[in-house]
Amino acid sequence: MKGNFIDNLPKIYGLYTGGFVVFILLMAILEQVGVDAETIGILFVLFTVLIYAAIGWLSRTMQVDAYYVAxxxxxxxxxxMATAADWMSGASFVAMAGGIYFGGYGYLAFVVGWTGGYVLVASLMAPYLRKFGCYTVPDYIGTRYGGDLARLCAVIVLVVASFTYVTAQINATGTIAARALQIPFEVGVWFGLLGILLCSMLGGMRAVTWTQVAQYIVLIIAYLVPVFxxxxxxxxxxxxxxxxGDAIARLGELEALHKVGELKATESFAGVRALTIExxxxxxxxxxxxxxxxxxxMMMAGTASLPHILMRYFTTPSxxxxxTSVAWSLxxxxxxxxxxxxxxxxxxxxVLDPNLATGIIGKSFSEVASLDWIQKWSNVGMLKISDSNADGILQINEFFMRGDIVVLATPEIAGLPFVISGLVAAGGMAAAMSTADGLLLAIANALSHDLYYKIIDPSADTKKRLVAARVLLIVIGAAGAVVASFKLTGILGAVAWAFNFAASGLFFPLVLGIWWKRANREGAIAGMVFGFLAGTAYLIWVRFMGGAEFIGLDHLRFGIVGMAVSLVAMIIVTQMTKEPDEETQRMVDEMRIPKGASVLSSDH
Amino acid sequence: MTDVSPEVRAAHWAKTKTLTITVLVLWFIFSFAVHWFASDLNALSIFGFPLGYYMAAQGSLIVFVVLIFWLASRQNSIDEEFGVAEDDDG
Incomplete structure (x- = not known):
């Protein structure tokens, strides 16, 4: 039966994709017969979330290796596909295009970083960790270096990085659910969490894998359709x-025409900004x-250190x-x-081209103010137009918008049907939910397997371990939702911090564990502790204490400091202490060749 | 411990290291070196795009995808060459 399911995957997901397309067409028909935009939005989000929950229910399991590594x-x-959904969060789906819209070329560093990181994953990490046979990332650190302290340090870094990340994702699910379902944000956060837990709680990694594949299909369709x-x-x-390329050339002409960069905003409004960068x-x-x-x-090193990504490669058969899976992911x-x-x-x-019917810059102010989408997004404080110089014409420095809404509002800006807006909302929801699932599971698994089973109670039986994993999942999810409802940081800031935390503490202990046989326990602990503390201290200094930036390293790049300290500490301490024992060295040799049994057996 | 002689292990690892270093050098060029000169590259154009912009928005990404597929197939043949590939591939 199991073998059957795996063999039939292309057929199952083919049918699923077909079904989703039929659903989109059905919504388009509903729109034609006069169903309003709100109802279509609600149907899109509810329908897709119900499907994910159903997959989660069907994948429930009480087996340890199914729960931890599918x-x-x-x-x-x-x-x-599952890794792609795991990876592409609310930040990629909702915020990235908006960031490029406002930040121009400089923002493309995220695009380069969030793809190039996979070269590091493929060449330095994934195949070796798969051979190791661990269930979690701290499981690898704890076994390779030996000892509870190394394991505990890895758990702490993992929890801090992933928790920072997951609050941003729960925040994003809440924002989208609130808008699509017309409920308050605080309620939307809990609705989002409920959906996330339904996907992950009963089936662990197995359930998360099969829902993430489904979520990838929804999110990629939702992202591509409006662009095409x-x-x-x-x-x-x-x-x-x-x-x-022609569109970029045309934008260059329009930027000169509208004086982008030359005209600065003379007023300011909270949360929204005018376009000033070419x-x-x-x-x-x-x-x-x-x-x-x-x-x-930093984004690359973080990619190669974030446990929710690395653990996806523990699930492949070989x-x-x-x-190969890393290549498909990318x-x-x-x-x-x-x-x-x-x-x-x-x-x-x-928005900028006056020759297009949708262009608003350079048009009469009152005409623009009466547009539907301008009013709708203004009402929720995400957009603002203000005739600063009172000439009755909307200039580039009089149009303010929040970057996060670019993707969500594009269908309306371009005058596409409501059904596309509903589709995009469902896609954003899928992106945020799939990442939140992976992160919550990474945290809960590290705490249940590494902290509870390996350190606190090694005699716990299977049932007890899996119950503990589920209780932790709910507790951490709830904690994430509470923090998310305070709206402490924007989506993007929190995501970048998570990458910096993970890279500061984990990058070198992970890589050197494979590539430097001499690396030992003391060195790894020093690398994790000093790297993580130095990065965190620099973040606090530069972000909250008004400290001066060291050669342009701001709070999005604090991991450079953390990683440098981590590397130096790890090398010095390793050289000062004795080399790892025979058995550990053999373990490293085994990791380096694909042939043979994994280092850890499935009942470890 | 898998039955592979230390000599074979060492030769396999040496070749794996060479491949990894090659990949990382290419990675470095397309991750950092190219973008350091973006402003100059923008004076040139490719497929109608300014070259510097194109590399960050698309060119480097394509290189990364191809690079990882290439790495996977190269590493597999190295593993097979030294007889350390998995026996039963699932």
């Missing part, structure tokens, strides 16, 4: 991602280049499949990431 039988391509639609309206050809112009100074590469580097991620700059470009063109 039975290690997820084929490379499907694990690639807009570009075909503007005649940029069949595959707009390859053909929007789209494709790269900074020419060494500092600008330095900021670009350091941000890209080392070879783990390697291909599926690439589909969205190379579309984001295109989306930002087309949307900006829609």
């Amino acid at each position: 039975g290690r039988q997820v084929p490379a391509v499907f694990n690639g 639609w807009m570009s075909s309206k503007q005649e940029f050809g069949l595959i707009p991602q390859f053909a929007y 789209h494709a112009t790269a900074g020419a100074s060494a500092l600008a280049n330095w900021k670009f590469v350091t941000l890209a580097f 080392v070879r499949a783990a390697r 291909l599926f991620i690439f589909l969205l990431y190379f579309t984001a700059p295109a989306l930002a470009t087309f949307t900006k063109l829609q």
Whole structure:
């Protein structure tokens, strides 16, 4: 039966995709017969969340290896899709195109960083960790270096990084649920959490895997459809991602026409900003280049250190499949990431080009103020127009918007049907939920397997371990929802911090454990402790104590400091203490070849 | 412990290291070196895009995808060459 399910995966998900397309068409028909936009939005979000919950229910399990690593039988391509959904969060789906819209070239550092990191995952980490046979990332640290203290340090770094990340995702699910279902944000957060727990609680990694594949399909359709639609309206050809060079050239003309960058806003409004940065112009100074590469580097190192990503490669049937799976993951991620700059470009063109019916800059102020989408987003405080110089014309520095709404509002800006807005909301929900699932599971598994079973009560039986894992999942999810409802940081800031935390504490202990046989327990502990503390101290200094930035390293890049300290501490302390014992060295040798049994057996 | 001689292990690891270093050098070029010169590259154009912008928005990403597929297939043949690939591939 199990084998059957795996063999039938292409058919099952093919049917699922077909069913989803039929659902979209059905919604389009409903729209034609006069059902309003709100109802369509509600149907989209409810329907998709119910499907995920059903998959979660069908995947329930009481087996340890199914719960922790989906039975290690997820084929490379499907694990690639699941990783892509796990990876692409609310920040990628909702915030990235908006960031490029406002930040221009400089923001592309995120695009480069969040893809290039997979080269590190594939070459330095994934296949070796798969051979190791661990259930969690601290499980690897604890076994490779030996001792409860090393394991505990890894658990702490994992929890801090993942928890920072997960609050941002629960925040995003809450924001989308609140808007689509017309409920208050505080209620939306708990609705989002309920959906997340339904996906992960009963079936652990197995359930999360199969819901993430389903969520990937929804989110990629939702992201691509509006872009294809807009570009075909503007005649940029069949595959707009390859053909929007002309749109960039046109934007350059429009930026000169509207004086982008020259006109600064004379008023300011909370949470929204005017466009002042040119789209494709790269900074020419060494500092600008330095900021670009350091941000890209931190996102890459964080990618290779974040446990919810690494643990996805524990689920493949073989080392070879783990390697191929990283390649598929990046291909599926690439589909969205190379579309984001295109989306930002087309949307900006829609707004800026006076020759298009949708253009608003340079149009009469009262005419723009009466547009539906302007009013709708103004009402919720996400957009603001103000005739600062009272000339009756809307200038570039009189149009204020929140970056996060660019993707969600694009269908309306471009005058696409409501059904597309509903689809995009469902896609954003899928992106945020799938990442939150992976993160919550990473935290709960580390606490239940590494802290509870390995350190506190090694005699606990299977049932007790899996019950503990589920109780922890609920508790951590609830804690995340409480923190999210305080809205402490924006989605993007919190995400970047998570990458910096993870890289500061875990990057070198993970990599050197494989690539440097001499690396020992004392060195790894020093690397985790000093790296994590130095990074955190620098973050507090630069962000909350008004400290001066050290060569342009701001709070998005604090991991550079943490990683440097981590590397130096790990090397010095390792050299000062004695080399690891024979058995550990053999363990490293075993990791380096795919052949043979994994280092840890499945009942460890 | 898997039955592979230390000599074979050492030769396999040496070749694996060379491949990994090659991959990391290419990674470094397309992650950092190219973008350091973005402003100059923008003077050139490719498929109608300014080159510097294109590399950050698309070019480097394509290189990364191809690079990982290539790495996976190269590493597999290295594993097979030294007889350390998995016997029963699932």
